[in-house]
Amino acid sequence: MILGIDIGGANTKITEIDENDYKIHHIYFPMWKNNEKLTELLKKYSENVDTVGIVMTAELVDAYETKKEGVNDILNSVENAYDCPIYVLDADGNFLTPEEARENYLKVSAANWMATAKFVSEYIDNNCILVDMGSTTTDIIPIKDGKILANKKDLDRLMNNELIYVGTLRTPLSFLANKINFRGKITHVSSEYFAITGDIHVILGKIKEEDYTCETPDGKGVDRDACLTRVARVLCGDREMINDDELTAIAEEFYAKLLKLIREGVDEVSKKYELKNVVITGLGEEILKDALKGYNIKSIKEIYGKEVSLATPSFAVGMLLKKYIG
Amino acid sequence: MILGIDIGGANTKITEIDENDYKIHHIYFPMWKNNEKLTELLKKYSENVDTVGIVMTAELVDAYETKKEGVNDILNSVENAYDCPIYVLDADGNFLTPEEARENYLKVSAANWMATAKFVSEYIDNNCILVDMGSTTTDIIPIKDGKILANKKDLDRLMNNELIYVGTLRTPLSFLANKINFRGKITHVSSEYFAITGDIHVILGKIKEEDYTCETPDGKGVDRDACLTRVARVLCGDREMINDDELTAIAEEFYAKLLKLIREGVDEVSKKYELKNVVITGLGEEILKDALKGYNIKSIKEIYGKEVSLATPSFAVGMLLKKYIG
Numbered sequence: 001m002i003l004g005i006d007i008g009g010a011n012t013k014i015t016e017i018d019e020n021d022y023k024i025h026h027i028y029f030p031m032w033k034n035n036e037k038l039t040e041l042l043k044k045y046s047e048n049v050d051t052v053g054i055v056m057t058a059e060l061v062d063a064y065e066t067k068k069e070g071v072n073d074i075l076n077s078v079e080n081a082y083d084c085p086i087y088v089l090d091a092d093g094n095f096l097t098p099e100e101a102r103e104n105y106l107k108v109s110a111a112n113w114m115a116t117a118k119f120v121s122e123y124i125d126n127n128c129i130l131v132d133m134g135s136t137t138t139d140i141i142p143i144k145d146g147k148i149l150a151n152k153k154d155l156d157r158l159m160n161n162e163l164i165y166v167g168t169l170r171t172p173l174s175f176l177a178n179k180i181n182f183r184g185k186i187t188h189v190s191s192e193y194f195a196i197t198g199d200i201h202v203i204l205g206k207i208k209e210e211d212y213t214c215e216t217p218d219g220k221g222v223d224r225d226a227c228l229t230r231v232a233r234v235l236c237g238d239r240e241m242i243n244d245d246e247l248t249a250i251a252e253e254f255y256a257k258l259l260k261l262i263r264e265g266v267d268e269v270s271k272k273y274e275l276k277n278v279v280i281t282g283l284g285e286e287i288l289k290d291a292l293k294g295y296n297i298k299s300i301k302e303i304y305g306k307e308v309s310l311a312t313p314s315f316a317v318g319m320l321l322k323k324y325i326g
Numbered sequence: 327m328i329l330g331i332d333i334g335g336a337n338t339k340i341t342e343i344d345e346n347d348y349k350i351h352h353i354y355f356p357m358w359k360n361n362e363k364l365t366e367l368l369k370k371y372s373e374n375v376d377t378v379g380i381v382m383t384a385e386l387v388d389a390y391e392t393k394k395e396g397v398n399d400i401l402n403s404v405e406n407a408y409d410c411p412i413y414v415l416d417a418d419g420n421f422l423t424p425e426e427a428r429e430n431y432l433k434v435s436a437a438n439w440m441a442t443a444k445f446v447s448e449y450i451d452n453n454c455i456l457v458d459m460g461s462t463t464t465d466i467i468p469i470k471d472g473k474i475l476a477n478k479k480d481l482d483r484l485m486n487n488e489l490i491y492v493g494t495l496r497t498p499l500s501f502l503a504n505k506i507n508f509r510g511k512i513t514h515v516s517s518e519y520f521a522i523t524g525d526i527h528v529i530l531g532k533i534k535e536e537d538y539t540c541e542t543p544d545g546k547g548v549d550r551d552a553c554l555t556r557v558a559r560v561l562c563g564d565r566e567m568i569n570d571d572e573l574t575a576i577a578e579e580f581y582a583k584l585l586k587l588i589r590e591g592v593d594e595v596s597k598k599y600e601l602k603n604v605v606i607t608g609l610g611e612e613i614l615k616d617a618l619k620g621y622n623i624k625s626i627k628e629i630y631g632k633e634v635s636l637a638t639p640s641f642a643v644g645m646l647l648k649k650y651i652g
Contacts, residue, residue: 136517154562158514163562165504165517174501175517178491178587188484188591191462191491191501193519236480236489261504265514 001048002325003082004318006112006311007031007038007056007074013311014045017318024307024315031058035073042081052086053095053321054078055112055313059105071105087324089317091152093118095324112313117141117148119316120279122323124298128277129269131292132312133262133284135214136167140265142273149273161265166258168207168284169198169214173234176257180250187235193217195230197258200251202227206286259291266292281309327374328651329408330644332438332637333357333364333382333400339637340371343644350633350641357384361399368407379421379647380404380414381438381639385431397431413650415643417478419444421650438639443467443474445642446605448649450624454603455595457618458638459588459610461540462493466591468599475599487591492584494533494610495524495540499560502583506576513561519543521556523584526577528553532612585617592618607635 004015009032014025029041035058059070075098078086088101091111101108113132120130126146132139140162141150150162157163165171173195179186194217201207202224212222218233220226228247232238235250242250270276280288281300289297301309308315330341335358340351355367361384385396401424404412414427417437427434439458446456452472458465466488467476476488483489491497499521505512520543527533528550538548544559546552554573558564561576568576596602606614607626615623627635634641 153567155567158516158561159508159511161514164514165500171517172498172500174491174498175504178501182485185485188487188490190484191497235484241479241481 001050002318002322003045003049003052004115004314004316004321005042005052005054005078006115006314006317007054007058007078008112009058009061012038012041012058013314015308015311015314015318016045017315017322022308022315022318024311026307026311032061032063035061035063035077038074038077039080042078046082049082050084051321051325052078052082052084053317054086054088054101055115055317056088056108057110057112059109067109068105071108072102075102085325087321089115089118089320093148095321112317113139113141113150114148115313115316115320116281117143117150119312119319120300121146121148123319124279124300124303125277127275128279128298129266129273129275130279130281131262131266131288133280133282133288134167135169135283136165136171138164138166138262138265138282138284138288140164140269142269142275144273144275161268164261164265166261167197168201168282168287169196169212171197171258172217173197173200173231173254176254176261180253182235182246182250190234190236192233194233195227197254198222199227199230200254201287203231203248203251204255206255206290207283211283259287262288262291266295270295281312283310285309327376328644328648329371329375329378330441330640330642330647331368331378331380331404332441332640332643333380333384333404334438335384335387338364338367338384339640341634341637341641341644342371343641343648348634348641348644350637352633352637358387358389361387361389361403364400364403365406368404372408375408376410377647377651378404378408378410378412379643380412380427381441381643382414382434383436383438385435393435394431397434398428401427411651413647415441415444415646419474421647438643439465439467439476440474441639441642441646442607443469443476445638445645446626447472447474449645450605450626450629451603453601454605454624455592455599455601455621456605456607457588457592457614459606459608459614460493461495461609462491462497464490464492464588464591464608464610464614466490466595468595468601470599470601487594490587490591492587493523494527494608494613495522495538497523497584498543499523499526499557499580502580502587506579508561508572508576516560516562518559520559521553523580524548525553525556526580527613529557529574529577530581532581532616533609537609585613588614588617592621596621607638609636611635 002017006013012027012029016023064070087095090107121143130141151157198212278295279298328343332339338353338355342349390396413421416433447469456467477483524538604621605624
């Protein structure tokens with residue numbers, strides 16, 4: 001069995017790949033508290049494992065002073081857990097041994113997106129725009145003739161419409177607009193941290209309540225009522241002052257702004273690289289479908305299932321490793 | 327001696343008014359921790375006091391379950407501290423006895439802005455727009471023929487350009503724009519809480535470092551270097567990737583967006599009420615001067631001094647009381 005592991009700051013995702021089957025484990029494991037127990041966790045998933053593929057972002061948590069220290073410590077934990085060959089994917093899409101990975105720690109740091117991109121290029125479409133909408137950001141990755149053309153630094157990605165800071169859950173509504181239409185008037189919006197995209201996506205049925213997995217701005221629940229209350233607060237109101245139809249209309253207006261931001265970004269990348277196909281993944285797939293009408297869309301959720309779309313890098317590094325070792 | 331007292335959630339401001347002199351005490355006193363010690367604090371300022379005027383917002387802190395409980399408790403503390411007549415200003419601009427104030431607790435709650443507005447109307451200009459830029463918000467209050475025409479609920483104020491949620495210190499830069507120009511490219515902005523208006527105002531010299539009195543987003547200092555670092559983070563950069571001239575240009579771009587928001591709001595109110603004079607106060611007076619070029623501007627800071635512009639409601643309630651008791 002091949003294991004694809006994505007070791008993130010808050011979650012570790014493990015995909016077990018057999019001949020023609022796969023199974024995904026999504027484990028909440030905050031590395032800033034538990035990094036010393038990582039070996040223990042991984043050992044639970046070590047039976048019948050022949051090869052392990054790794055990508056990581058957990059080296060960025062503040063339990064580590066430097067990326068070098070983080071990469072080194074994480075690889076120690078992995079080596080202590082497994083008695084089989086281990087491969088680490090780097091940001092150029094190459095597999096490295098743990099020893100090579102330690103030497104090239106900057107290249108293996110935060111290379112999880114490359115696993116997804118390379119997998120998409122090799123298994124789904126080698127001329128497409130990969131759009132991955134997570135909880136916090138939307139990554140837009142051009143793939144042309146099998147080459148992954150994304151910029152690597154976040155600053156360059158922000159400058160080239162490849163990183164858009166809107167996500168399925170955590171984006172403050174006040175980031176999307178500082179004025180909205182309300183009761184026929186241009187109305188100012190509070191800049192306090194009162195409501196986030198998770199709230200409007202629950203209200204509009206774009207995600208299920210159980211997928212609203214981050215903390216809420218007021219610490220209250222993720223049910224529709226609690227979401228409506230938070231949206232009302234964005235206009236310094238409450239549910240007596242603003243009725244539910246109006247609150248839904250407010251949610252729709254913020255949603256339209258979010259779709260526009262993503263649409264414009266993808267349109268720019270599409271024009272620049274002459275790409276018309278889009279492959280979508282991540283928690284925000286349904287939202288991306290709304291944003292990208294008119295594109296030829298392939299959905300990782302529809303091809304491989306929801307679990308894969310929520311843990312694509314671990315699945316991808318496993319699938320790439322399967323091909324690599326033949 | 328007359329005392330004007332503004333009891334806020336985080337700060338209590340006391341203005342001592344003698345025949346032709348005044349002195350302001352600005353005391354950091356977080357009511358959510360210290361409400362039981364309020365009498366003790368006030369007693370320090372009780373010598374030679376003949377009359378006390380009160381406005382408050384501290385009844386809103388979460389140490390109190392309800393506004394009623396808050397108003398009642400605060401007035402108990404005031405009565406225990408002073409052995410002289412006490413008057414509480416309400417949101418209609420009338421002075422009430424403590425007993426009347428307890429009965430009309432909704433009217434005395436958060437009436438501090440009315441003290442400032444009524445003072446401006448009676449002492450400075452009875453046909454003007456009062457613009458008060460504090461740390462978090464900008465209040466725009468139309469005064470026509472001596473009548474204070476502002477809406478009273480925050481929702482209505484947001485709908486009528488009377489409350490703009492941009493302040494001198496606490497507004498996230500990501501509220502002002504989700505894209506900016508950078509190196510000739512439309513560049514996306516991070517929606518994380520990385521930098522606030524206090525940062526750009528220090529960088530551009532609009533406030534002094536000592537006036538940056540709120541917490542910084544990263545918990546670091548308020549010196550220019552720390553502010554530049556935070557602004558770089560808004561583009562996921564650092565000071566090696568983005569040089570200081572570029573960071574200053576970014577600060578200027580966000581500043582222009584802030585000025586525009588305020589300008590448009592005041593222009594709307596000016597048109598609606600046919601008012602051309604503006605009276606400015608608050609920590610952001612210098613910023614308001616930039617925003618409101620072309621208006622006839624009177625500055626409370628220039629007329630009464632910086633201390634008054636930073637504590638206008640306490641000064642105002644004292645001055646109004648002086649007139650009231652004759």
